[in-house]
Amino acid sequence: MKTVIMVVAHKKFPMPDKKGYLPILVGAVKNYRTGIEYQRDDEGENISAKNPNYNELTAVYWAWKNLKDVDAVGLVHYRRFLFASKPYKLSNVISIDKVEKLLSKYDVILPKKRNYYIESNYSHYIHAHHQEPVDTTREVIKKEYPQYLAKFDQVMKIRKAHMFNMFIMRRDAFESYCTFMFGVLNKVENQIDITNYSVQEKRVFGYLSELLMDVWLETKAFTYTELNWGQLGGKNNVKKAISLVERKIGIKTKTHFK
Numbered sequence: 001m002k003t004v005i006m007v008v009a010h011k012k013f014p015m016p017d018k019k020g021y022l023p024i025l026v027g028a029v030k031n032y033r034t035g036i037e038y039q040r041d042d043e044g045e046n047i048s049a050k051n052p053n054y055n056e057l058t059a060v061y062w063a064w065k066n067l068k069d070v071d072a073v074g075l076v077h078y079r080r081f082l083f084a085s086k087p088y089k090l091s092n093v094i095s096i097d098k099v100e101k102l103l104s105k106y107d108v109i110l111p112k113k114r115n116y117y118i119e120s121n122y123s124h125y126i127h128a129h130h131q132e133p134v135d136t137t138r139e140v141i142k143k144e145y146p147q148y149l150a151k152f153d154q155v156m157k158i159r160k161a162h163m164f165n166m167f168i169m170r171r172d173a174f175e176s177y178c179t180f181m182f183g184v185l186n187k188v189e190n191q192i193d194i195t196n197y198s199v200q201e202k203r204v205f206g207y208l209s210e211l212l213m214d215v216w217l218e219t220k221a222f223t224y225t226e227l228n229w230g231q232l233g234g235k236n237n238v239k240k241a242i243s244l245v246e247r248k249i250g251i252k253t254k255t256h257f258k
Contacts (some may be wrong), residue, residue, distance in 0.1 A: 003071065003100055003103070004020060004022050004063070005021050005022065005076060006022050006074065007022065007024065007076075008012070009078035010031045014090055015078070016247075018089055018093065020099070021093070024038055024040070024041055024062070025041065026041045026051050027048060027051030027058065028048055028146075029049065032239060033183070038195075041062045044062065046062050047121060052203065053194070053202050054205045055165070056077065057165065057185075057206055059210055060075060064178040071170065072099070072100070072103055072168060073168070073169055074169070075166055075167060076209075077164070080229060081230060082109070083229065083230050089232070092116060099168055103170055104133075105223075105225070107169065107224060108223070108225075109172050109223035110167055110224055111163070111228075112229065114163045115159060118159075119159065123141075124212065129201060130197065137152075138153075138189050144184075144187060145180065148215055148216070151214075152215045154218070155174060155211060155214045155215050157236040163212065165210055165213070166229065171221070173220075173222045180212070185209060188208065189205060190203070216244070
């Protein structure tokens with residue numbers, strides 16, 4: 001079994017020194033600097049130019065269209081990884097051997113769900129971002145992908161979700177996921193105008209895809225397991241908690257913290 005886990009970055013950063021991890025530079029035309037010897041997301045068939053709107057999904061698209069000689073594909077972030085055990089440090093990210101052992105039993109590996117406690121996934125989205133994109137997403141699914149609508153509505157009502165666009169999938173699951181996710185996002189992109197969105201809010205399709213993961217997973221009924229995730233440099237839990245309360249009372253604030 002051949003497994004590749006992409007480590008998405010927009011700049012040079014310490015990377016895992018382990019078999020199977022592939023550093024990939026997203027938004028490569030803009031972000032490349034001398035000395036960054038990563039795989040670029042602008043080679044072959046790609047949507048690299050859409051990185052300001054699609055975030056790490058430009059790496060996912062690159063793998064979908066170009067990384068054909070592998071049995072499993074994964075994505076993590078340059079500061080956020082999956083771990084089988086503590087401590088959460090670069091030298092202890094999950095090994096490919098452990099990943100492949102899990103993939104012999106499950107189709108998909110995901111980070112543990114994020115719990116929003118006081119609000120649903122839909123409420124969290126519309127308090128953090130513009131409402132039109134998520135409502136348009138529902139309309140697209142209702143019209144073009146009706147078999148996914150029941151699970152979309154269900155996911156919007158609950159308070160937990162697999163976030164961050166992080167995953168490791170067997171190839172058949174990966175193909176299914178990309179076909180659905182990029183199909184929906186392309187249609188939403190053609191129906192909304194983000195010209196006047198802030199730089200952060202123009203990352204809209206990356207935000208929407210976080211919600212689509214569970215919609216796809218629950219509809220297709222692929223088997224999955226969860227791993228702990230850790231953020232190198234620590235998590236800004238206090239800032240996130242304050243931001244959540246501010247958004248609930250109508251104060252627009254950051255939703256993503258480094």
